[in-house]
Amino acid sequence: MNDGFGDGQNSSRIRSDVPSRAPDLSPQQREIRRNFEAIGPEIAAYYLDGIKILHSTALETAASLLAHIAREIDGGLRDILSSDEAKRHIQNQLTEAVLVKLGNYSELKDRKGHIASILAALGIDDSIILLSTDDTRVNFAIRWINVSTQFHKFAHRHGAWRIPRAKEEFEALWYEFEGILSNLVGSFLDLLNQLDRICAYEEPTGEIRSTLPNLLGSEERRAYFFRKLEFPAWLEPLKEDGWFNPDQNPMPQESPDQPGYYYSSRWHALEYVVKISTHPECPIDILVDIVNAITDESRARIDNGRTDLDTVKIISTLPIDRIEPQHITFMGAALKSIQKYGLMDQEIGQTILPKLLEGGKRELTLVLLSIILEIEFVDERIQPIMEEHWLEDALKKYGHTIANLCGVAAADIALVQIRKIADANRFKVDFLERVESDLSHLSHPNYAELVISFTSALFRFAEPDSIEQTVQVLLQDPHAIIRRIAVKAITDHYSNLKHLFWTWDNNPLDDVKLESEITELIETHNSTFEEDEMEKVLQWIEATQY
Secondary structure (H helix, E strand, O other), X not given: OOOOOOHHHHOOOOHHHOOOOXXXXXXXXXXXXXXXXXXXXXXXXXXXXXXXXXXOOOOOOHHHHHHHHHHHHHHHHHHHHOOHHHHHHHHOOOOHHHHHHHOOHHHHOOOHXXXXXXXXXXXXXXXXXXXXXXXXXXXXXXXXXXXXXXXXXXXXXXXXXXXXXXHHHXXXXXXXXXXHHHHHHHHOOOHHHHHHHHHOOOOOOHHHHHHHHHHOOOHHXXXXXXXXXXXXXXXXXXXXXXXXXXXXXXXOEEOOOOOOOEEOOOOHHHHHHHHHOOOOOOOHHHHHHHHHHHHOOOOOOOOOHHHHHHHHHHHHHOOHHHOOHHHHHHHHHHHHOOOOOOOHHHHHHHHHHHHHHHOXXXXXXXXXXXXXXXXXXXXXXXXXXXXXXXXXXXXXHHHHHHHHHXXXXXXXXXXXXXXXXXXXXXXXHHOOOOOXXXXXXXXXXXXXXXXXXXXHHHHHHOOXXXXXXXHHHHOOOOOHHHHHHHHHHHHHOHHHHHHHXXXXXXXXXXXXXXXHHHHHHHHHHHHHOOHHHHHHHHHHHHHOOX
């Protein structure tokens, strides 16, 4: 029995419940859709729905719906590709003569805003229109204007009592519009061209900000865009939109060709920050916020050497009073990273260190010094975390300034590393020929020689009164190399510290490991010895058992 709920009833169910199937797209339509998806999902959805309406046979108002969709697509593209400033400028140039060149004056005179946005999107001004007789861009603009200014005729009702316009009335205009879109988002104005135009804006519009995530969906487009972008006014909007959030930092990727080997990808947005960080109009507070987020020690560190180097470069541009301890400790992690990239050591040694010294930042300098002097042992070999070449360069250039600013505190940091070496393998330091307190006399020293001479130089540059107590303590140190540094300090400040030598509890010549430094002290200053002092030296020599 047919009770009204049989097969016949099912076949007439509401159309919106029928699953929608994407229509078959032509190669041109697929290309347009692909490019629209790179711009944004909404504009791509409008376009696909337009094609669905075009293929539908069940919609009586298809012409009006297609016109509405075409207007949305057209308006969206004009918003993205033209700035308000450019539109205003061109609109003021739209004289009657210009409009006549573009089409029917009576139809275009009331649509100057629409026309101006098209010309701005294509980079056309009045001079090009008036002077050119066969300019490709002008011809394309005329074609675009002619099509898009007709959409409103179909989008609005033409009389509630009339029969709806047939879809076929709009089809020709739609296909003409697709031809424009194909050129606009394809060969005529490809995505890189769009990026060029966007990069020319001194600051982004709201439409541009909302479409950037889709427009920059590929690595290649991000690289291109941020390499081209030069205006500092973009920095704050981009930060608000999350482009510099630490979670945007690319994770190291394993090489497909070399399993176990990882490489660091570029954070292209941060490279833009590096570029504009030296611009006189760059907002410092925004720079500091970006750096603070990346160097925040409460966050899990992403070990990306390229990002580390870019971050250090940004820090180097900050005013000295905006550099914080967490920025310096971040550099320690960067130097230790197995992903350490490029000239990280050079940047720290030649830019960050002198900046702290010039700014008189004693505590931050001491933190940085403890980092760049730090060592690790790899297969019993000394491995400084800073490359020895750049460490030598930094200590030779700035050793005197470090001594003046930091005094004995800097020597205490260096002594920690010397003791670490002596504890691990005393032969690394015991067989050092002599302690040198003038770093300019060193030629390609190894790390042990460098840090010992640097420490000795710190004592030489220091005021004698400030180091007397320290030197007295060091003379009793269990490590021979530390005692040798102390004797060298007495030699360099003999007139002020000689009493530490002459009140030696035992015969200093009995400590064979100090022979080089004791001999140097005597040979350097024996002409100033008093008679009793000379006699004491002779007694020591006679009593020596070696």
